[in-house]
Amino acid sequence: MLHAEGPLLTVDVGERTARETTIDELLEATVGGRATATALAHERIPFDADPFGPANRAYVSTGPLQQSTMSFTGRMNMTGLSPLTDGLVSSNAGGYLSRNFVGTGISVLELTGESDDLLAVHVTDDGVTFEAVPELEGATVPETSDYMSEHHDLGPEHCLAIGPAGENLVRFASVMTFDSRAFGRGGLGAVLGSKNVKCVTFAGDADPPVEIPDPPESEIHREAATADDRQRRQGTTGSTEFINDNFALPTRYFREYEFEDVAGIGGNAVEAKKYKKGACSACAYACKLPTRDEESGLETEGPEFETVYAFGSQQGVGDIVDVMQANELCDTLGMDTISAGVTVAAYLASEDEFGNADLAQEVTEQIAYREGIGDRLAEGVARVHDDLGVDDYTVKGMEFAAHDGRVLHGQGLSYAVANRGADHLYASMLSLEYSGDLDPQGTSGKAATLVERENYSAFLDTGIVCVFGSDYVTEDRLETLFDADYDDLLAVGARTVALERHFNNQRGFDRDDDGLPYEIPDLEDSIAEYYAERGWNDDGMVPTEALESPPAPSAD
Incomplete structure (x- = not known):
């Protein structure tokens, strides 16, 4: 391999x-x-x-x-x-x-x-x-x-x-x-x-001896360069209005399911501010979003969909320039836009200040410097929700991404059991539910699909392949690139998920930590089904024999 x-x-x-x-x-x-x-x-x-x-x-x-x-x-x-x-x-x-x-x-x-x-x-x-x-x-x-x-x-x-x-x-x-x-x-x-x-x-100038098969290397590069995807123009914000209108866009700290000002922060609003192409190293797909507001002179990269959600709909803010400003603040000060935006939204909920973009940005800066209310908010929602008098919308202490598990129940199941907490990319069940390939209603019978998606995502993070390249770096091309059967690649992902879970188990994590702050159908039974698919114990613990990966060298 x-x-x-x-x-x-x-x-x-x-x-x-x-x-x-x-x-x-x-x-x-x-x-x-x-x-x-x-x-x-x-x-x-x-x-x-x-x-x-x-x-x-x-x-x-x-x-x-x-x-x-x-x-x-x-x-x-x-x-x-x-x-x-x-x-x-x-x-x-x-x-x-x-x-x-x-x-x-x-x-x-x-x-x-x-x-x-x-x-x-x-x-x-x-x-x-x-x-x-x-x-x-x-x-x-x-x-x-x-x-x-x-x-x-x-x-x-x-x-x-x-x-x-x-x-x-x-x-x-x-x-x-x-x-x-x-x-x-x-x-x-x-x-x-x-x-x-x-x-x-x-x-440095080292040149490690790794040979990448070509094709598919050149084929993937050519297809990325000639793709006519909306994501190349609007990044992940291209689906904002679709998600708002057909599923849910969490709004005003999860109080509502759709945002009336979505057009002001969605894909078209972002594209209107985009002033050049942006990419990652060696990538011809160029889906990044260098944006500029001519009136204020503000420049930033983004915002992507998750930032539009966290600093837009969740805070009741409908102006893309305000979201751009928040995005630039987080990049400059070094904060995750999802957790920062949702935490600020929780504060706005406690103060009945939804829509106050100036206050939101002031508090965002206070968080980075741990000044005033920012010192408490820097701990995250799970640690301050009682003080704020708001619900704890986290899993394992991590604030929710945009894709609403109250509507996308397979994604909700993913949030509940993910070792990382309420992160959308741990398994990306959302993509199957948005596309209609998986009925978004209910969790029963979805555990096997979730396990495969987790394993696949873990391998993409191992290879490493961008998640936005999945339509181009297909299963058969992964097999060729890595000189291995697809099931063997998934097995690498499965061992990774098991090691994460086992480590967390030793820190006290068990079934009590796998849950949601809201109810969705058949969740408890589906969590049990997930454990069974993984070969884990009923209490969410990983048996030692499930750790198939050879041990890493011990620390001195």
């Missing part, structure tokens, strides 16, 4: 040491990306670790396809113990970092320890250097990138950086690359903040 090449590079930021470990056997079994990082995290992060403590570890990893020039492969994975959910979380981001990461010659970076000084870590094919950067304390993400460009000739395409939110341990702080692309969900930016790591840069 095709897999990533290169050693694990362990960087202890407290001791200022770097050490390489050969992990060829692990890569052969886990391919790369999320699967490799999850196996390492399971073995090397203590089950009782504090997410903000030095024993937590953050993994940045690549898959074999990042060593190609194929469309839909300009992405990276990041894994660690989440300060938002208190379980393992993996997130991935696009942009232009992946090829620079590959150039260092490693397959995985592991960050551990805790620095006394605010630190930049520079990783190259010649080694690792450490730089104290006290002048970057409180710097925004673009300010950090500008510093690295000026002092090291390394632009934002070489950088991972955190903003003030990460430094201030906001539980949903993101790690940013290329200034506007986010390892968003789960608060991994706060993990770097707890380690006092402001920035990590990557540069």
